[in-house]
Amino acid sequence: MSYDATYTKELPLVPERSSFPELDEVVFKPTETKPTRAWYIAFIISSTALLIGALSLGYTLYYGIGMWGNNNTVGWGFDIINFVFWIGIGHAGTLISAILYLFRQKWRTGIARFAEAMTIFAVMTAGIFPLIHVGRPWLAGYLFPYPNQHNVWVNFNSPLLWDVFAVSTYFIISFLFWGLGLIPDIANLRSRTKSGIKKFFYTILSFGWRNSNRHWQHYERAYLLLAGLSTPLVLSVHTIVSFDFAVSVLPGWHTTIFPPYFVAGAIFSGFGMVATVLIVLRKVFDLKHIITIDHLEKMNKILLLTGTIVGYAYAMEFFTAWYSGYQFEQFVFINRAFGPYAWAYWIMIACNVGFPQLFWFKKIRRSIPVMMIIVILVNVGMWFERFVIIVTSLHRDFLPSSWAMYIPTWYDAGIFLGSFGMFFTLVLLFVKLLPSISLTELKAVTENAQPKNH
Amino acid sequence: MFGFFKKIKNKITEINSDLGIDERNQELFAVSALFDTPDDIIKAAKTLSSSGFKKYDIHTPYPVHGMDDPMKLKPSKLGFFTFFFGSLGTLTAIAMIFYMAGFDYKNIIGGKPFFSLPPSIPVTFELTILLAGAFTVFLVLILFNKLPLNNNPLLDTEYMKRVSSDKFGAIVEADDELFNKDEIIRLFKSLGSSEVNLIYKFKHNELTTERPIFDFKFITLLFLLALITAAVTYFSLNKLIYLPPFNWMSEQFKVKPQTQSTFFEDGYSMRNPIEGSIPRNELPYEYRGLPDSLVKYMSNPLPVSKEVFEKGKTMYDIYCSPCHGYYGKGDSRLNGQFPNPPSLHTDRARLMKDAAIYHIITTGQNIMPAYDKQIPQLNRWAIVHYIRALQRSQNANDGDMNK
Numbered sequence: 053m054s055y056d057a058t059y060t061k062e063l064p065l066v067p068e069r070s071s072f073p074e075l076d077e078v079v080f081k082p083t084e085t086k087p088t089r090a091w092y093i094a095f096i097i098s099s100t101a102l103l104i105g106a107l108s109l110g111y112t113l114y115y116g117i118g119m120w121g122n123n124n125t126v127g128w129g130f131d132i133i134n135f136v137f138w139i140g141i142g143h144a145g146t147l148i149s150a151i152l153y154l155f156r157q158k159w160r161t162g163i164a165r166f167a168e169a170m171t172i173f174a175v176m177t178a179g180i181f182p183l184i185h186v187g188r189p190w191l192a193g194y195l196f197p198y199p200n201q202h203n204v205w206v207n208f209n210s211p212l213l214w215d216v217f218a219v220s221t222y223f224i225i226s227f228l229f230w231g232l233g234l235i236p237d238i239a240n241l242r243s244r245t246k247s248g249i250k251k252f253f254y255t256i257l258s259f260g261w262r263n264s265n266r267h268w269q270h271y272e273r274a275y276l277l278l279a280g281l282s283t284p285l286v287l288s289v290h291t292i293v294s295f296d297f298a299v300s301v302l303p304g305w306h307t308t309i310f311p312p313y314f315v316a317g318a319i320f321s322g323f324g325m326v327a328t329v330l331i332v333l334r335k336v337f338d339l340k341h342i343i344t345i346d347h348l349e350k351m352n353k354i355l356l357l358t359g360t361i362v363g364y365a366y367a368m369e370f371f372t373a374w375y376s377g378y379q380f381e382q383f384v385f386i387n388r389a390f391g392p393y394a395w396a397y398w399i400m401i402a403c404n405v406g407f408p409q410l411f412w413f414k415k416i417r418r419s420i421p422v423m424m425i426i427v428i429l430v431n432v433g434m435w436f437e438r439f440v441i442i443v444t445s446l447h448r449d450f451l452p453s454s455w456a457m458y459i460p461t462w463y464d465a466g467i468f469l470g471s472f473g474m475f476f477t478l479v480l481l482f483v484k485l486l487p488s489i490s491l492t493e494l495k496a497v498t499e500n501a502q503p504k505n506h
Numbered sequence: 507m508f509g510f511f512k513k514i515k516n517k518i519t520e521i522n523s524d525l526g527i528d529e530r531n532q533e534l535f536a537v538s539a540l541f542d543t544p545d546d547i548i549k550a551a552k553t554l555s556s557s558g559f560k561k562y563d564i565h566t567p568y569p570v571h572g573m574d575d576p577m578k579l580k581p582s583k584l585g586f587f588t589f590f591f592g593s594l595g596t597l598t599a600i601a602m603i604f605y606m607a608g609f610d611y612k613n614i615i616g617g618k619p620f621f622s623l624p625p626s627i628p629v630t631f632e633l634t635i636l637l638a639g640a641f642t643v644f645l646v647l648i649l650f651n652k653l654p655l656n657n658n659p660l661l662d663t664e665y666m667k668r669v670s671s672d673k674f675g676a677i678v679e680a681d682d683e684l685f686n687k688d689e690i691i692r693l694f695k696s697l698g699s700s701e702v703n704l705i706y707k708f709k710h711n712e713l714t715t716e717r718p719i720f721d722f723k724f725i726t727l728l729f730l731l732a733l734i735t736a737a738v739t740y741f742s743l744n745k746l747i748y749l750p751p752f753n754w755m756s757e758q759f760k761v762k763p764q765t766q767s768t769f770f771e772d773g774y775s776m777r778n779p780i781e782g783s784i785p786r787n788e789l790p791y792e793y794r795g796l797p798d799s800l801v802k803y804m805s806n807p808l809p810v811s812k813e814v815f816e817k818g819k820t821m822y823d824i825y826c827s828p829c830h831g832y833y834g835k836g837d838s839r840l841n842g843q844f845p846n847p848p849s850l851h852t853d854r855a856r857l858m859k860d861a862a863i864y865h866i867i868t869t870g871q872n873i874m875p876a877y878d879k880q881i882p883q884l885n886r887w888a889i890v891h892y893i894r895a896l897q898r899s900q901n902a903n904d905g906d907m908n909k
Binding site: 071072073076113114115116188190197203204205206207208209211213214217218220221224225228229231232235236239240242243244249252255259260261262263264265266267268269270271272273274277278281282284285288292295491492493495496500501502503504 | 511514543544545548551563564565566567568569570571572573574577579582584585588592602603606607610611613615616618625626628629631632633635636638639640642643646647650651653654655656657658660661662666667669670671672747750751752754755
């Protein structure tokens with residue numbers, strides 16, 4: 053949060069110069085007023101989706117994962133697709149909060165808190181899928197190495213175990229990072245509030261923070277250290293997720309391009325989701341002067357970059373398959389583009405490589421409706437990317453006699469819908485209950501916020 | 507619902523007034539001053555530190571850059587702790603994997619070494635980050651900033667409200683050696699402060715000698731929590747896991763021992779070989795169904811050796827002992843569900859030839875079923891040897907003592 057004033061002059065980050073109390077008012081308004089009708093409608097829709105998901109999941113837990121479309125050949129279906137999809141979405145938040153922080157990208161301050169919250173909710177949503185994928189989630193404790201009466205330890209050579217460590221570390225560190233950032237803002241809320249109950253909770257959550265500069269000094273150092281730790285962490289998490297595939301010997305999975313390709317895809321999909329929600333949020337909560345069109349334009353540039361990297365990876369996979377001269381590898385890719393799941397492949401190509409290229413045009417980068425359509429298509433495309441990687445590689449492997457088609461059931465669809473319900477319910481509760489913009493960081497980058505003589 | 511919250515709210519207010527929170531006594535805690543711009547507060551910090559005050563502080567709504575020099579703060583040492591705990595994470599992970607995979611549970615996976623570095627890197631890396639990050643957060647709050655601390659007199663003041671929002675504040679605590687109320691007020695005013703205030707201590711700060719840990723309510727709460735934890739643990743470990751769907755591993759479409767079959771006509775879940783089939787490496791038994799007198803006796807083909815006796819004991823314990831007892835005394839373990847057989851230590855049994863016992867095992871006798879389908883030929887002979895040894899052991903004569 054320390055910013056040097058020696059950088060080239062950019063556009064002011066809070067253009068319509070607001071005084072600090074005005075910023076307080078705007079950011080704390082959702083937490084201090086009754087929710088609007090729009091919030092209630094959104095909440096009802098998302099919690100209904102969550103309920104449908106919970107019911108589908110309940111059936112699955114009671115009767116077992118035979119309720120799903122998975123079969124002998126395609127053992128990984130919606131469960132793993134959704135896991136990779138949601139964990140990927142989480143990556144944008146850490147990128148914004150950690151990597152852009154290290155690069156001193158001040159424009160991140162307006163969106164960092166919200167993106168971090170999204171990370172946490174996305175990882176929580178993602179975490180459900182491997183648990184239910186194991187079939188008997190109440191025994192999921194076996195995933196961790198703990199001394200047990202079976203005298204058995206987990207297999208440290210398995211990428212699935214690496215995943216356990218990566219995802220749990222990612223969640224804990226992201227949560228602590230987010231929580232540390234929230235403390236000063238909650239302390240501010242604590243000073244403002246008049247309600248006894250709110251005060252009770254804010255008092256607990258703010259740890260008695262009192263804005264002392266003796267504290268800020270260590271706090272800023274902790275923030276920097278956490279950003280430094282989170283940066284390799286976020287890269288490692290999707291790398292390890294890609295190992296789930298790349299360490300196996302299946303054609304279409306067994307490639308070294310997977311880690312960078314997955315990380316770029318994760319950031320791409322994450323920014324897609326952050327942009328989708330922010331466009332709605334800034335409209336609903338009247339934050340257009342804090343989350344400006346310039347922010348969205350910068351995010352669109354990142355979408356363009358990562359979308360192009362992903363497109364390059366798609367092309368490179370085909371090249372490698374051809375260049376390897378390996379029949380099975382070549383077949384997988386021909387089957388992807390022209391086989392029974394070709395429709396999914398072309399949806400993926402169109403949404404991930406095609407439409408984001410429109411962001412080369414400044415007019416489109418700054419047009420809210422067009423942007424909204426494109427970022428939603430990015431979300432769709434990235435979901436289909438995981439579908440294509442998982443299903444088309446599995447459904448026709450080495451032995452034609454074991455080929456099969458994967459057809460998801462209604463329970464798969466219900467759980468998928470429920471994951472969106474859970475995510476958006478949490479997002480809605482967050483924007484209602486906690487400050488969704490980091491005020492301390494925002495105030496620090498407004499004009500005249502730092503001493504002139506420095 | 508809202509009534510419930512209202513109740514909590516009233517309760518909190520009640521507790522607060524009991525403890526004297528929000529009520530302040532006349533003991534001075536500090537003199538506070540508010541400033542309007544970051545430049546002013548830097549100047550104030552410089553003046554306070556150079557005047558020799560030790561117990562002063564600067565409060566700003568966000569970290570004001572360049573405050574370390576004016577306040578003469580040393581660089582934070584947090585990084586050393588992060589490095590230490592990160593290294594601890596690395597070592598823990600390597601030691602853990604080495605012990606678990608390379609030493610305690612050597613499991614062959616694809617013929618690879620039990621412990622090797624490359625597959626250990628991901629877990630090691632994650633644990634490094636986990637310990638470094640988690641301890642950074644805990645230490646910065648607890649060790650470096652001495653939080654949580656909710657009874658600091660600065661909290662719940664107008665001063666704190668302003669420095670949380672838009673003003674920049676400075677305080678000098680009354681404990682400072684150089685503290686002089688009027689002089690400090692004058693100093694703050696000369697520095698351009700827009701507002702100077704006195705902050706008094708909370709009343710409840712005097713009550714800190716009380717020991718709420720021995721409070722009856724607190725002990726009751728602890729007891730109830732212990733009870734609930736015990737009940738939940740008991741329920742989940744002893745009851746819950748035997749309820750569907752958690753017990754569905756034990757409800758499978760397979761044949762379990764000692765259960766009736768609903769599939770086969772005869773109702774037996776155990777299947778015998780088809781009548782007349784002969785096991786590999788065995789000869790058909792030619793005296794089946796014949797009375798003892800017509801059986802042409804042969805001698806035991808097995809040598810008398812330790813291995814044979816051990817084999818015989820194993821087989822006897824499995825197949826014979828449920829009725830005959832471990833020592834052949836006819837003391838059935840079946841608790842009267844099946845009539846007890848006679849002892850194997852009667853004269854009749856002891857004087858029987860080996861082959862006669864073999865004959866009984868093979869074809870059965872009275873209500874004893876035939877065991878030829880369950881026990882292979884040579885194992886039956888081993889049992890015969892073992893029965894002989896049992897008989898000898900239970901009816902030892904004086905001469906045996908000397909051997």
